[in-house]
Amino acid sequence: MRYAETGFNLEVDLSRGNIERVETDPKDTELYLGGLGTNAKILWDRVPPEVEPFSPANLLIFSAGLLCGTPATGCNRTIVSTISPQTRLMAFSMMGGFWAPELKYAGYDKVVLRGQSPDLVYLWINNDKVEIRDASHLRGRGAVETAELIRQELKEPRAQVAAIGLAGENRVYFASVEQGRSSASRGGIGAVMGDKGVKAIAVRGTKDINVARPAEFMALCNEVLKYIKFRNENPIPGVMPILAGLGSPQEMKVHDEKWHTENFMWGNSRVRRKDFWNDEGARQCAQTLDTMRTRLISCYNCPMTCGATISPPGLPTYMMKCFSKLTYTMAAFSDLQFGLGIAQSATEYGVDGFSAPQVMAFALELYENGILTADDSPGMPSDNEGRFYWLLERIVRREGIGDVLANGTYWAAKQIGKGAEAYAHNNIKKHEQLPLKLSMLNPIYFLMYATGEKINITQIEGQFPQAPFPMKEEREAFVKDWIQVPDEKFKRYFLDWEPRGEKSMPFYPTVEMCCDIVDWQEKMHYIDDALGMCAGLSSFPLKPPYHIHNYPKFISAGAGIDMDEDKLTQAVKRYRTLVRANNTRRGMRRKDEKPPEDHWKKRFPELEKELLDTYYKFKGWNNQGVPTKESLHELGLDYVFEDFEKRGTYSDNGDTPSKENSAEKEKDV
Numbered sequence: 001m002r003y004a005e006t007g008f009n010l011e012v013d014l015s016r017g018n019i020e021r022v023e024t025d026p027k028d029t030e031l032y033l034g035g036l037g038t039n040a041k042i043l044w045d046r047v048p049p050e051v052e053p054f055s056p057a058n059l060l061i062f063s064a065g066l067l068c069g070t071p072a073t074g075c076n077r078t079i080v081s082t083i084s085p086q087t088r089l090m091a092f093s094m095m096g097g098f099w100a101p102e103l104k105y106a107g108y109d110k111v112v113l114r115g116q117s118p119d120l121v122y123l124w125i126n127n128d129k130v131e132i133r134d135a136s137h138l139r140g141r142g143a144v145e146t147a148e149l150i151r152q153e154l155k156e157p158r159a160q161v162a163a164i165g166l167a168g169e170n171r172v173y174f175a176s177v178e179q180g181r182s183s184a185s186r187g188g189i190g191a192v193m194g195d196k197g198v199k200a201i202a203v204r205g206t207k208d209i210n211v212a213r214p215a216e217f218m219a220l221c222n223e224v225l226k227y228i229k230f231r232n233e234n235p236i237p238g239v240m241p242i243l244a245g246l247g248s249p250q251e252m253k254v255h256d257e258k259w260h261t262e263n264f265m266w267g268n269s270r271v272r273r274k275d276f277w278n279d280e281g282a283r284q285c286a287q288t289l290d291t292m293r294t295r296l297i298s299c300y301n302c303p304m305t306c307g308a309t310i311s312p313p314g315l316p317t318y319m320m321k322c323f324s325k326l327t328y329t330m331a332a333f334s335d336l337q338f339g340l341g342i343a344q345s346a347t348e349y350g351v352d353g354f355s356a357p358q359v360m361a362f363a364l365e366l367y368e369n370g371i372l373t374a375d376d377s378p379g380m381p382s383d384n385e386g387r388f389y390w391l392l393e394r395i396v397r398r399e400g401i402g403d404v405l406a407n408g409t410y411w412a413a414k415q416i417g418k419g420a421e422a423y424a425h426n427n428i429k430k431h432e433q434l435p436l437k438l439s440m441l442n443p444i445y446f447l448m449y450a451t452g453e454k455i456n457i458t459q460i461e462g463q464f465p466q467a468p469f470p471m472k473e474e475r476e477a478f479v480k481d482w483i484q485v486p487d488e489k490f491k492r493y494f495l496d497w498e499p500r501g502e503k504s505m506p507f508y509p510t511v512e513m514c515c516d517i518v519d520w521q522e523k524m525h526y527i528d529d530a531l532g533m534c535a536g537l538s539s540f541p542l543k544p545p546y547h548i549h550n551y552p553k554f555i556s557a558g559a560g561i562d563m564d565e566d567k568l569t570q571a572v573k574r575y576r577t578l579v580r581a582n583n584t585r586r587g588m589r590r591k592d593e594k595p596p597e598d599h600w601k602k603r604f605p606e607l608e609k610e611l612l613d614t615y616y617k618f619k620g621w622n623n624q625g626v627p628t629k630e631s632l633h634e635l636g637l638d639y640v641f642e643d644f645e646k647r648g649t650y651s652d653n654g655d656t657p658s659k660e661n662s663a664e665k666e667k668d669v
């Protein structure tokens with residue numbers, strides 16, 4: 001019997017209209033866990049680097065995490081993996097909400113889409129009955145609207161529907177997949193779904209999931225719930241509200257946005273407004289939120305209520321969570337009323353709430369600097385807010401200048417030329433990052449930012465505090481009940497970390513300490529992404545309920561896999577390396593692991609080089625960031641080494657421009 005997982009994937013060939021229920025190999029679960037881990041293995045096996053993102057041979061995998069569907073609190077993530085049109089690397093975007101558990105209850109761990117449907121279709125998975133259905137009547141419909149129309153059509157109000165909007169249909173590089181309470185937004189996976197001709201996947205499941213040792217598993221779940229209650233009642237003192245609790249409920253609950261609005265960048269990620277948060281601004285913001293926020297909501301099996309339903313006057317209700325509350329407001333130098341209003345359209349069109357506002361602000365900055373002119377934008381309104389709405393419409397329809405901007409700032413700048421590339425300054429690995437520019441280089445976040453392959457906000461934050469606490473007593477109090485540390489040495493690292501002087505940034509934590517800290521933080525992210533756990537209860541906040549000491553117990557009691565901390569660490573290392581191998585094979589090298597020039601005001605090139613050199617070695621990668629023969633062998637990934645050898649990977653420093661050329665070619669078509 002299989003535990004926690006169903007042991008079956010749905011393989012759908014959209015070109016032929018063929019659907020298969022395929023049994024998976026339990027050995028793969030032991031080696032790569034599930035979710036991201038097994039997704040990385042499937043992409044490695046079946047999508048060689050010659051496959052373009054918009055090609056029938058690219059796969060789009062919707063995977064429930066290994067523990068989704070069990071009673072583990074907050075374990076509800078769908079991990080969507082494909083080759084991204086934006087980065088041309090492996091994308092793995094997470095979606096909360098209810099979809100993944102529903103898929104498990106229908107009897108499947110993953111839906112693997114291949115091929116391309118000649119007509120727009122949607123998939124209806126109803127336990128054992130799976131159909132490809134016509135979606136021509138849904139063409140152009142909003143993502144949230146589509147979900148509702150499908151539920152009505154199927155007469156199944158409990159179906160969970162993941163859908164794309166117009167942006168996905170038109171292959172906008174930052175198109176999202178929306179799912180009622182959440183979205184998978186990064187990497188342009190919505191564009192790949194649109195390219196495959198799939199408007200939505202609706203799921204309804206009523207089967208059971210087996211748990212290996214139920215009593216033990218329930219006891220672990222109850223411990224987690226107890227700890228969540230404790231943490232909710234005892235926020236961490238001395239840190240800003242967003243870091244004091246679990247999940248990200250602060251965003252939709254609180255009114256105080258001083259920290260975000262004054263520390264994050266406005267416009268095209270260039271301007272910080274240090275005195276923005278005054279009494280009048282705070283009053284207006286509170287009033288807007290109180291009027292438009294109709295309900296606080298949670299994902300499946302979670303008490304945290306991180307999201308909220310937003311009902312802007314005269315517009316349909318939609319769901320919002322976290323920092324997307326402010327991204328449109330800040331990109332347009334406007335107010336929250338505008339931000340929550342335009343986000344309704346953006347959600348229906350299905351675009352990433354980080355990239356879309358940055359792309360629009362980028363376009364306006366190009367206008368202001370004469371790189372784009374009135375000839376590029378016939379009919380564009382003169383007011384700022386009107387311009388944002390106008391640009392959004394053009395982007396999702398790929399009309400005029402919108403067709404260029406729909407490829408994101410990196411590709412758009414290349415295509416526009418005339419110096420536009422200097423304004424696409426917030427990218428890493430060709431993808432827009434969080435609009436955050438800081439002053440002093442933080443060596444931990446330099447490494448997280450540079451070497452991360454998920455390219456979202458949660459990958460650059462973790463369980464180690466982002467800054468030292470000013471007073472020794474505060475630090476001592478913090479480490480007292482820090483049960484999550486994998487090793488006591490982390491307490492020492494933190495205790496000695498001072499805001500000023502010898503033991504302050506950028507030279508403290510030392511390079512070696514940074515490697516330990518980053519490795520720990522990254523490991524937790526990768527575990528979450530294989531198990532389907534929300535980062536908000538594990539890898540993202542300080543002192544979370546899930547950590548390296550209780551995760552092996554959850555896997556053992558839940559999935560029946562004999563697991564301890566060492567084995568788990570080794571499994572994570574294996575599929576983390578496989579993610580890198582997929583990207584290495586697609587040309588990713590050291591030159592791509594470079595945060596934007598102005599991400600920190602004070603840079604230290606020699607230290608940054610040393611950090612990268614040392615971290616690469618620490619991870620078993622060569623000086624181009626390519627996993628070495630020895631490290632691959634140790635992880636049982638000799639097949640990766642053989643492939644690298646065949647392709648001459650070790651002698652290629654990434655200067656071959658093949659990937660970029662093919663992208664250019666594709667855009668010219």
Ligand code: SF4
Pocket residue numbers: 074075076096097246247248249297298299300302303304305306307534535536537
């Ligand atoms: S912590 Fe928040 S985002 Fe995470 S599962 Fe719970 S409600 Fe969803």
